[in-house]
Amino acid sequence: MLKRVDKLPDMRRPQEPRAPYPYREEEVAYDNKPGRSRLAGTLTLPKSGGPFPAVLLITGSGQQDRNESLLGHKPFLVLADYLTRRGVAVLRVDDRGVGGSTGEVFRATSEDFAGDALAGVAYLKGRKDIDGRRIGLIGHSEGGIIAPMCAIRSKDVAFIVLMAGPGVRGDRILRAQSALILKAMGGTPQQVKQNSANLDRIMKIVMTEKDDKKAQFKLREAAAKDPDLAQGTSPQAGGHNKQALEAQVKMMLSPWFRYFLSYDPAPTLRKVRCPVLAVNGEKDLQVPARENLQAVAAALKAGGNANVTTKELRGLNHLFQKCATGAPSEYATIPETINTGALKTIGDWVVSTARR
Secondary structure, X not given: OOOOOOOOOOOOOOOOOOOOOOEEEEEEEEEEOOOOEEEEEEEEEEOOOOOEEEEEEEOOOOOOOOOOOEOOEOHHHHHHHHHHHOOOEEEEEOOOOOOOXXXXXXXXXXXXXXXXXXXXXXXXXXXXXEEEEEEEEEEEOOHHHHHHHHHHHXXXXXXXXXXXXXXXXXXXXXXXXXXXXXXHOOOOHHHHHHHHHHHHHHHHHHHHOOOHHHHHHHHHHHHHHOHHHHHOOOOOOOOOOHHHHHHHHHHHOOHHHHHHHHOOOHHHHOOOOOOEEEEEEOOOOOOOHHHHHXXXXXXXXXXXXXXXXXXXXXXXXXXXXXXXXXXXXXXXXXXXXXXHHHHHXXXXXXXXXXXX
16 A cells, blocks of 8 residues: 655665676576577676686566666675675576566466576586586575476586575465565454455465466456455555456466465475575565475475575565564665675575585
């Protein structure tokens, strides 16, 4: 719901690096031929030495540019700058359909995006200035689902970092996320209960009715009977109209959303053999920390992976900013892009792991 404010949020981003950088920067492009996509990005490398360990950054859900830009922040620019200054080459890439990258977007799922990420790993391995035995992945949010997919499909993935990576099935993530965000926005227990019931009805239709036309009819029929149902997947919404409802229906029946709701990360995580760091912000309302970190650790260890580190970072939100409540409405108002403690935790682990 919109509300009047006396002044605009402070948009200063003090962590955003400015050229000239103390490292090399190169514009690159490569193909994912099986996925019929071409990916464009930026590779940053230390000025001297090498071959270098390297990481590929994988964005969260939705179409993101190479900096994972949102609400005035550029988290992947900050992360790439930090790691490259510590001697690690970093490749950050525009998602399909964004910036210089091309490829099918609407029908693509996390599996397709894993193919794009693996094309990046292959590109890095083919460079003489990159150590092909020390290539890792850092995935944020949905990227934390994609990184393990890549790790079990390619032995060239030497390690992975999951930043707020889900450990439970998508419908559980969405149910918890919706309730926590609505509560943080001041929703009453009754409103939270009603919103959860609405969301459960929506997800049941999406997950059980495979025919798109029948699913569309059922979703519209449900919304007609219960106007609140149309905003079940968006607790921030203050109302709806026919156009907004149709947009919601289209999104909910997209291959990506259907895949996400039903996808359980555990079977994939049980097959991951490389070292894993999983970090979550204590106040993350989008991928709740405790439940998901425990699920990630349990799945990895059940599969026999003994090289697993999990950390819940106090006072941080889904973007790893120091925050008050963790609500998404705070993201733009916080000057910090990624908390320095989170950067150090990730950087220390990557540098240490890449030396092995």
